[in-house]
Amino acid sequence: MSETNNTTTEASSSTEQLPYTWTQTLQDCTLTVPIDTGIKGRDILVDFKKEHLIVKIKPGNKTIIDGKLHKSIKVGDSTWSIEESKNGKAMVIELVKVNQMEWWSCIIVGHSQIDTSKIEPENSKISDLDGETRGMVEKMMFDQRQKQMGLPTSDELQKQEMMKKFMAQHPEMDFSQTKFQ
Numbered sequence: 156m157s158e159t160n161n162t163t164t165e166a167s168s169s170t171e172q173l174p175y176t177w178t179q180t181l182q183d184c185t186l187t188v189p190i191d192t193g194i195k196g197r198d199i200l201v202d203f204k205k206e207h208l209i210v211k212i213k214p215g216n217k218t219i220i221d222g223k224l225h226k227s228i229k230v231g232d233s234t235w236s237i238e239e240s241k242n243g244k245a246m247v248i249e250l251v252k253v254n255q256m257e258w259w260s261c262i263i264v265g266h267s268q269i270d271t272s273k274i275e276p277e278n279s280k281i282s283d284l285d286g287e288t289r290g291m292v293e294k295m296m297f298d299q300r301q302k303q304m305g306l307p308t309s310d311e312l313q314k315q316e317m318m319k320k321f322m323a324q325h326p327e328m329d330f331s332q333t334k335f336q
Contacts, residue, residue, distance in 0.1 A: 174219050175248075177262055182255045184262060186248040188219055189240065196237055199246060203230045208263065210235075210248070222263035227253040 175188045190199075194212060202209040205227050210220040232251035237244060252259070258271040281289055298308040307315065322330055 173266055175262075179259055181252070181258070183252055184250040184259060186220075186250070186262060187240070188246040188248065189242060190237070190244050190246050192243050194237070194244065199235075199237075201235045201246075201248065203228065203233045203250075205230055205253075208248075208250070210246070220263060222265065224250070225259045225261050225264055226257070229253055 175186045177184055177186045179185070188210065190212065194214075198213045200209070200211040200213060206224050208220055208222065208224055208228075209218070211218050229251040233249055235246060235248045238247050239245075250262070258274050260268040260271050281292055284292060294309055298310075301308050322328070
């Protein structure tokens with residue numbers, strides 16, 4: 156089993172014992188299932204459920220996948236198609252994740268797993284993040300730069316500003332012996 160880092164931030168797993176190979180991004184998982192060249196779309200049954208996936212080839216009623224998904228999917232957004240592959244034909248199944256902020260360690264519960272801690276996602280642009288997340292990331296980056304330069308972090312600057320205002324509002328108090336940290 157192996158993990159790779161492609162341009163689409165993918166973790167990949169391919170093992171001989173599984174009837175498919177798969178890749179993932181934070182948003183979706185893509186399964187590739189090799190099929191015989193004579194198989195047509197009408198010969199395939201794919202049943203997407205929020206937490207379950209069934210894939211069958213009708214001639215011979217051969218079950219390819221029938222199991223509980225590792226995590227929930229968006230059924231209405233998940234799709235499948237037949238494509239030409241290096242070795243003939245393949246069914247490509249796109250599973251759109253409900254939680255698009257986590258990596259999956261496997262597709263079907265009980266199938267072999269990958270170590271998601273070894274996934275190295277590509278750098279994303281701060282502009283791609285929602286407002287709240289973007290603000291948090293910018294604050295963390297600012298604080299990191301400040302620490303590297305030996306300067307106060309944003310929280311420390313905020314505390315210093317509050318103390319300056321307090322001192323200005325209370326000139327009768329003597330702060331000369333006070334040490335601020």
